[in-house]
Amino acid sequence: MNSIRNIKKFTTLSRLVTCLRNDLDSGANNFSLIYAYNGTGKTRLSMEFKEKGKIRRRGNNPTISRDTLYFNAFTEDLFRWDNDLASDTNRKLNLNSDSRFFSGFQELALEEKIYVHLKKYADFDFRIDYQNWAVSFSRIESVKDRGQTEPTTQIVDDIKVSRGEENLFIWCVFLAICELAIDQQEAYDWVKYIYIDDPISSLDENNVIALASDLAKLLRTCEDKIKVVISTHHGLFFNIMNNELKKHKHKCYFLYKNKHTNEYQLQSTGDTPFFYHVAMLKELKDASDANPCRLYTYHFNILRSIMEKTASFFGFEDFSSCVSGIENEALFSRALNLLSHGKYSVYEPQAMGLDNQQLFKNILDAFLQRYPFQLPNIGEVVQPTTSISPQTDTPQEIQT
Structure with a gap:
């Protein structure tokens, strides 16, 4: 598309x-x-x-x-x-x-x-x-x-x-x-x-x-x-x-x-997942892969926000459609619902517990596997030339 x-x-x-x-x-x-x-x-x-x-x-x-x-x-x-x-x-x-x-x-x-x-x-x-x-x-x-x-x-x-x-x-x-x-x-x-x-x-x-x-x-x-x-x-x-x-x-x-x-x-950018969301996904991935892990509870808010924009882009009614049909679908949807409803921990950000860290990594990896955004290396520029097709889950050329 x-x-x-x-x-x-x-x-x-x-x-x-x-x-x-x-x-x-x-x-x-x-x-x-x-x-x-x-x-x-x-x-x-x-x-x-x-x-x-x-x-x-x-x-x-x-x-x-x-x-x-x-x-x-x-x-x-x-x-x-x-x-x-x-x-x-x-x-x-x-x-x-x-x-x-x-x-x-x-x-x-x-x-x-x-x-x-x-x-x-x-x-x-x-x-x-x-x-x-x-x-x-x-x-x-x-x-x-x-x-x-x-x-x-x-x-x-x-x-x-x-x-x-x-x-x-x-x-x-x-x-x-x-x-x-x-x-x-x-x-x-x-x-x-x-x-x-x-x-x-x-x-x-x-x-x-x-x-x-x-x-x-x-x-x-x-x-x-x-x-x-x-x-x-x-x-x-x-x-x-x-x-x-x-x-x-x-x-x-x-x-x-x-x-x-x-x-x-x-x-x-309107309400579509645009290139700052690619940058945000890059930050989430870096925080997830870091050793030691740099995940905080507010990262659930950010991931859900990106999923909501992605769902809107593809015409889905709910962000849970982004994980629909994959293993642990119900667990992932429930976790994002529960763990992203809190306000940002502005003055005392809370590090995720080990269980939530692993859960977050699993959700993020499943999302990126379904929607393979090309995340840039550090300092690499993301050029506005690709989007994701919900039918094929592969990058498509944008006609401008």
């Missing part, structure tokens, strides 16, 4: 941005989720989106107005470490105070908002020095001196946090600013769009889940106020955002660049 999908082609990122903005402005959706591999041009796309919203007014008092609050690699570059190489004691994170990104920091008590988010992910504290526009970090540590029977706690100041912790702090700063924009505080009342590009660099899988769930919760409060675009190469993050926003007006896209024509090609 051949599948025909509409693919929009753009010779420039500028034209692609115009399409995305028109779609958001039309009211067709409030959230655009874009999955794309690294090297496609996601960061350049976010900057082009930001530039498209600038209006330059010339004359005696030239001004530039803008409409997009963005998070990407350029945002992270607004924070720069000073490791105090001379004495190695007064370490701090410098802020680029010239950026409009930091408007309203001091006046709007941003520290309180930042800390509310940060305490969910990390165990360190921070202090902002507005005179020098620098952030210092501290952590409470346990110390046991010689002769003491019980350890005591002390605050260690001016610590160097890890790269992952640094990224979490920067992300929490951005979330706090998003809150101000959603509340239409004067310093950020110019924000009409929020563009987020890959906020999960240097984060482990557990923090990715927490971050995605918290972000979706915040974004749901801005629906119809501010339009949002999110681009990512991370399958787990994309899948969670898609699930969290499924009851709201949103569209999912796969973006890739044709190496032969240099065209950007944007494909709406």
